[in-house]
Amino acid sequence: MTEPSGAVPRPTLEAVAAHAGVSRATVSRVVNGGAGVRTSLAEKVLRAVDELGYVPNQAARSLVTRRHDAIAVVIAEPETRVFADPFFAQQLRGISKELTAHDSQLVLLLVEGKDDYARVGRYLAGGHVDGALVFSVHLDDELPAIIRKAALPTVFGGRPEVNEQRVPYVDCDNRGGAREAVRHLRALGRGFIAHISGPLDQTSAVDRLDGYRDVLPDADPALIVQGDFTPAGGERAMRELLDRCPDVDGVFAANDLSAAGALRVLHERGLRVPDEVAVVGFDDMESVATQTDPPLSTVRQDIEEMGRLMARLLLRGLERGAAGNEIPGSAPSSIVTPTSLVLRDSA
Amino acid sequence: MTEPSGAVPRPTLEAVAAHAGVSRATVSRVVNGGAGVRTSLAEKVLRAVDELGYVPNQAARSLVTRRHDAIAVVIAEPETRVFADPFFAQQLRGISKELTAHDSQLVLLLVEGKDDYARVGRYLAGGHVDGALVFSVHLDDELPAIIRKAALPTVFGGRPEVNEQRVPYVDCDNRGGAREAVRHLRALGRGFIAHISGPLDQTSAVDRLDGYRDVLPDADPALIVQGDFTPAGGERAMRELLDRCPDVDGVFAANDLSAAGALRVLHERGLRVPDEVAVVGFDDMESVATQTDPPLSTVRQDIEEMGRLMARLLLRGLERGAAGNEIPGSAPSSIVTPTSLVLRDSA
DNA sequence: CTGAAAGCGCTAACAT
DNA sequence: ATGTTAGCGCTTTCAG
Numbered sequence: 031m032t033e034p035s036g037a038v039p040r041p042t043l044e045a046v047a048a049h050a051g052v053s054r055a056t057v058s059r060v061v062n063g064g065a066g067v068r069t070s071l072a073e074k075v076l077r078a079v080d081e082l083g084y085v086p087n088q089a090a091r092s093l094v095t096r097r098h099d100a101i102a103v104v105i106a107e108p109e110t111r112v113f114a115d116p117f118f119a120q121q122l123r124g125i126s127k128e129l130t131a132h133d134s135q136l137v138l139l140l141v142e143g144k145d146d147y148a149r150v151g152r153y154l155a156g157g158h159v160d161g162a163l164v165f166s167v168h169l170d171d172e173l174p175a176i177i178r179k180a181a182l183p184t185v186f187g188g189r190p191e192v193n194e195q196r197v198p199y200v201d202c203d204n205r206g207g208a209r210e211a212v213r214h215l216r217a218l219g220r221g222f223i224a225h226i227s228g229p230l231d232q233t234s235a236v237d238r239l240d241g242y243r244d245v246l247p248d249a250d251p252a253l254i255v256q257g258d259f260t261p262a263g264g265e266r267a268m269r270e271l272l273d274r275c276p277d278v279d280g281v282f283a284a285n286d287l288s289a290a291g292a293l294r295v296l297h298e299r300g301l302r303v304p305d306e307v308a309v310v311g312f313d314d315m316e317s318v319a320t321q322t323d324p325p326l327s328t329v330r331q332d333i334e335e336m337g338r339l340m341a342r343l344l345l346r347g348l349e350r351g352a353a354g355n356e357i358p359g360s361a362p363s364s365i366v367t368p369t370s371l372v373l374r375d376s377a
Numbered sequence: 378m379t380e381p382s383g384a385v386p387r388p389t390l391e392a393v394a395a396h397a398g399v400s401r402a403t404v405s406r407v408v409n410g411g412a413g414v415r416t417s418l419a420e421k422v423l424r425a426v427d428e429l430g431y432v433p434n435q436a437a438r439s440l441v442t443r444r445h446d447a448i449a450v451v452i453a454e455p456e457t458r459v460f461a462d463p464f465f466a467q468q469l470r471g472i473s474k475e476l477t478a479h480d481s482q483l484v485l486l487l488v489e490g491k492d493d494y495a496r497v498g499r500y501l502a503g504g505h506v507d508g509a510l511v512f513s514v515h516l517d518d519e520l521p522a523i524i525r526k527a528a529l530p531t532v533f534g535g536r537p538e539v540n541e542q543r544v545p546y547v548d549c550d551n552r553g554g555a556r557e558a559v560r561h562l563r564a565l566g567r568g569f570i571a572h573i574s575g576p577l578d579q580t581s582a583v584d585r586l587d588g589y590r591d592v593l594p595d596a597d598p599a600l601i602v603q604g605d606f607t608p609a610g611g612e613r614a615m616r617e618l619l620d621r622c623p624d625v626d627g628v629f630a631a632n633d634l635s636a637a638g639a640l641r642v643l644h645e646r647g648l649r650v651p652d653e654v655a656v657v658g659f660d661d662m663e664s665v666a667t668q669t670d671p672p673l674s675t676v677r678q679d680i681e682e683m684g685r686l687m688a689r690l691l692l693r694g695l696e697r698g699a700a701g702n703e704i705p706g707s708a709p710s711s712i713v714t715p716t717s718l719v720l721r722d723s724a
Numbered sequence: 725c726t727g728a729a730a731g732c733g734c735t736a737a738c739a740t
Numbered sequence: 741a742t743g744t745t746a747g748c749g750c751t752t753t754c755a756g
Contacts, residue, residue: 040504042749053727058751066725083526085502089439090749093732098436100484119466126487135500137447138485140473153482155432157387179430261668290668321608321637323670389733400743405735413741437733440748 124337207369208241220280264291471684554716555588567627611638
């Protein structure tokens, strides 16, 4: 461990003031932008800051300003998914970039189990952060309640299933993207287009299914089978599909992972892709879509951008709150980002 | 945004004290575990806390205790990798679990570019966190210097290339794992075992190469070709290998991603795996290793556990620092975790 | 433009 | 066992 403890006591404002021969107030002003301080003095202060290696104590600062320049990212994920999936890493990157630009820090709260909600609630309410970005994939009323209690400005990642509080969210156009995928399959002349859905307790899965139905309202229900966003689920679903409707000549899978599973089964059964069965996925997870055989055509969503937008939405709200104070009905609204169809070789 | 601002002022200790008819000190005691407070009084306080919805203000607390119950995770990654790779997500999960158990928060610091170092340094020095866990994959002297300046207890993830400060780290037994992989290939009777290495500015890549050399000190240098831990790099390397040494009958790739690339090329050239060429990877990234054709034999490292260990090492040091104060030479030492060979079908 | 002084909400001696 | 009292390091009126 570097510098175990009992380390050099950090210099305080006081020390800098003494060193520069000015008052604490002046040092404070300089440190915070230096508005209204004579240049010569400011320079002297800056020099002192530098010489002493002064860094403001954030706890002291927050205590009076009530700002933290930090926002929490809450990820409540059912165990498994987070780490089969570059999704969050990418989203985090977008968030991080935006926050950095606003000099804000990112505090990550991973919710692993039921007990964690209390801890997270305490943290959110504890005045550590200025706002929260929350990802709660499942039907999950704990988090919204916690957020309400914490009374913290919040933006959701993905459309929440229940949202009476009208918390703003950022999501991609799942439904529209699905429509585009299915239309593409239809344009390819496919007559039996199936859908491997995601778990229907997630809005993204529901929305993608809805998109499929928009285009194919009269599709045989046997063509719709529920997967779970995993390759294994995709395999299972594809097998079932093939058994039920051997005529299937198009598959829209609700995500790339299930599409990969489907592809594997198709391969195994000796069905040529895309000649006999065309397949389209969703997400455009590069590590998956480019590695399948054949490479997967899929609906792309700009995940990093979504992260950036979430952060921007939150920060904007914070600024507005700080400045304009309570303009009723002016709550920031949600953002739905566009998707695009990426054609590779599977359809 | 929930509760835009101008929200209800949170109750303070003072308020709770008044409400319960005791002094602030008593409330403070109760809130902090309640040692040495009569049960009846404590209950009264607790009730007041509950009724007012009191939550301690952490800034105020930190200001006096100088503890934050938060540690920073610094990830300095060359742009691309973080999000092709479940690696960090998994490690984060392990870290998060351990921190949670110690009621500590995780503050994530993503370093995206050169400019970010200053920001991170400021943050680390700003007294926000009690310690830091840092992942710096590349030869990178900025971070160590920053950490020294911040004088913050730190543990590295992965063996750092330079480490005069003897900062403790947690890494898996890259070299031993590599040896095991290569020995397995040799036990399979392969006579021309190649190695697709990672970028040699990373210690993990170097160590794995060293492991290969341990077992095959006399291997033809032509059998060693540098990849970059990506599938594309693996493809390139495999092609080169095949051109240079058509006799290759075994490949140890420095990670699963490059192994996947190699597999693709082998496939493409019509070489049967494992019959004609056996392939072993490294990492056991499930989303990759189980999805290749054939499924990949690989060296497993328990990434989540490594995360947990990093956190534990740091926290332990923190406790010791707080309690025992400066036992010289007692700096926590590094941990090297074991690997294991996972046999699937590729070797 | 600069300084003096009053807290922010909490903990930790020190009294009692 | 409980209360009293000083600050922790900073920002921010308010005077000058």
